[in-house]
Amino acid sequence: MNSISRQIFQLRKMLSPLVLEPLEAVAQTANSLGFPYFLAGATARDLVLENVFGRPPGRLTRDLDFGFALSEWNQFETLKTALIATGRFKADRAIQRVLYLYSANIEVGVDLIPFGDIQDGSAISWPPHHDFVMNVAGFSEAFESAILVQIDANLVIPVASLPGLIILKLFAWVDRKYERRDAPDILKIISEYADAGNEERLYTDYIHLLEAAGFDVTIAGARLLGQDARRIAKEETAATLANIFETDRIKRDLVNQMVQSANRSDESFADNCTRLLDNFHHGFGEEKEPG
Numbered sequence: 001m002n003s004i005s006r007q008i009f010q011l012r013k014m015l016s017p018l019v020l021e022p023l024e025a026v027a028q029t030a031n032s033l034g035f036p037y038f039l040a041g042a043t044a045r046d047l048v049l050e051n052v053f054g055r056p057p058g059r060l061t062r063d064l065d066f067g068f069a070l071s072e073w074n075q076f077e078t079l080k081t082a083l084i085a086t087g088r089f090k091a092d093r094a095i096q097r098v099l100y101l102y103s104a105n106i107e108v109g110v111d112l113i114p115f116g117d118i119q120d121g122s123a124i125s126w127p128p129h130h131d132f133v134m135n136v137a138g139f140s141e142a143f144e145s146a147i148l149v150q151i152d153a154n155l156v157i158p159v160a161s162l163p164g165l166i167i168l169k170l171f172a173w174v175d176r177k178y179e180r181r182d183a184p185d186i187l188k189i190i191s192e193y194a195d196a197g198n199e200e201r202l203y204t205d206y207i208h209l210l211e212a213a214g215f216d217v218t219i220a221g222a223r224l225l226g227q228d229a230r231r232i233a234k235e236e237t238a239a240t241l242a243n244i245f246e247t248d249r250i251k252r253d254l255v256n257q258m259v260q261s262a263n264r265s266d267e268s269f270a271d272n273c274t275r276l277l278d279n280f281h282h283g284f285g286e287e288k289e290p291g
Contacts, residue, residue, distance in 0.1 A: 006147075007148070008148045008149070008156055009148065009150065011052060011149065012052060012053070013050060013051045013054065015151070017102075018062055018102060018106070020151070020152075021100065021102060021108075022064055022088075022108045022110055023064060023151065024155060025083070025086060025088050025089070025100065026064070026083065026112075027155060029082050029086065033078065035068055035069075035070065035079055036069040037067060037068045037069070037158065038066070038067050038142065038143050038146040038157075038159060039064070039159045039160060040065045040113070040165070040168060041061075041065030041168075042063070042065075043061060043063070043065065044165060045162075045165055045185055045189060048149075048162060048165075049189075049196055051149075052149060052197075055195060062108055062109070063111065064108065064109070064110045065111045066113065067143055068112060068113065068116075069115060070114045070116050070117070070118055071116060073118055073126075073127050075114075076112070080098060080112065083110075083112075084098065088101055089110070092109065094111075096111050096112055096126075096132075096134070097110065097111050097112070098112065113134065114136075115140065116140070122137035122236075123135055124136055135175050137240065138167040139168070140234070141164055141232045141237060142161070142164030142165065142168050143158070144232065145160075145161050146158035146159055146161060146164065147159055147160075147161045161232075162193055162225065162228075163225060163231075165185075166186065167229055167232070167241070169182050169185050169189065171240075174244060174250070177253060180257055180260075183254060183257030187261060190221075190225060190280055191221075191222070194218055194220060194221025194224070195217075198221055199217060199221075202220050206220070206224055209223050209224055218276070219275055219276065219279050220279075222275075222276045222280045222283070223280065223282055223283035225280055225283065226279065226281060226282060226283025227283040229284055230284045230285070242285070245284070251277065254277065255270070255274050255277055258277070
């Protein structure tokens with residue numbers, strides 16, 4: 001994950017200390033243990049869109065989510081123990097979470113989500129009783145396609161790319177769609193993809209997508225995101241996501257939540273959300289190379 005041959009993205013905007021401090025603390029501990037990881041969740045969304053590409057921020061969040069590629073469950077306990085031993089974290093009631101002690105009155109939740117060889121299919125279940133189960137579908141793809149971001153002079157971290165994030169968010173939405181917290185992120189990522197470093201691609205190698213969208217850059221970006229997400233998706237992941245989009249009721253529920261998340265009810269905005277999701281779906285089914 002730290003190959004010097006890969007592009008390293010620079011921050012246009014500095015991170016809030018509420019994000020920077022726990023981020024650095026987790027990264028330093030993970031690096032010292034040699035545990036491969038990546039930043040996921042809404043913090044990764046904002047870091048990529050706002051801090052790297054200068055786009056407007058999404059919904060406010062103070063929690064951080066990390067994925068850890070682990071081969072044995074004792075590595076998870078080693079990680080959690082090491083974080084608490086720094087004196088900057090304490091355990092939480094949730095087994096996968098620690099709390100970063102930012103100040104006497106402020107704690108930041110940090111979820112540590114293991115995946116990899118410890119998975120059973122697309123899920124993980126914590127020993128010894130295995131009564132807490134979590135879906136980690138898409139985590140391998142998000143890890144393998146993560147981008148490198150320079151956080152400060154001495155730290156470069158892997159962050160989920162937007163194609164990786166959209167896969168994670170779609171699975172999260174299916175798992176907890178009645179909580180309504182993932183639809184705003186899905187809308188944000190799909191609608192901002194063109195402006196997040198992809199406009200030049202649309203005017204060169206992918207001009208055919210722009211032409212098909214009537215030179216609507218946002219719509220073309222949604223279709224390009226679908227293609228990019230399909231390229232990183234493994235066959236089982238792709239098949240599961242395809243089934244989601246082929247179920248009209250599920251697709252309609254997602255569009256409705258996307259519309260409601262923007263506090264708008266006008267028909268034109270609803271039509272635009274439908275068009276964005278349709279173009280993402282169309283692109284995901286294509287997996288075409290440029291030209």
